[in-house]
Amino acid sequence: xxxxxxxxxxxxxxxxxxxxxxxxxxxxxxxxxxxxxxxxxxxxxxxxxxxxxxxxxxxxxxxxxxx
Numbered sequence: 001x002x003x004x005x006x007x008x009x010x011x012x013x014x015x016x017x018x019x020x021x022x023x024x025x026x027x028x029x030x031x032x033x034x035x036x037x038x039x040x041x042x043x044x045x046x047x048x049x050x051x052x053x054x055x056x057x058x059x060x061x062x063x064x065x066x067x
Contacts, residue, residue, distance in 0.1 A: 012040070016051075017060030024050045 012035045015023040023035040024043065032047040033040040043050070054060050 011061060014040075015061075017054040017057065019050065019053055019057075024054075026050065 014025045026047045032043040
């Protein structure tokens with residue numbers, strides 16, 4: 001039997017969207033962070049690029065977004 005995942009429950013607190021299967025947030029000092037399943041880790045991608053990629057997405061939390 002297949003079980004559907006409730007994606008809204010999987011979205012970590014403070015996430016602004018999903019790109020290439022990773023949730024991102026913008027934190028202190030405008031640094032970008034990604035969710036590894038347990039905690040937020042600082043990303044090497046500049047926050048401005050994350051925000052620009054998410055602006056083009058129809059659904060910011062879709063797992064099919066490409067950035």
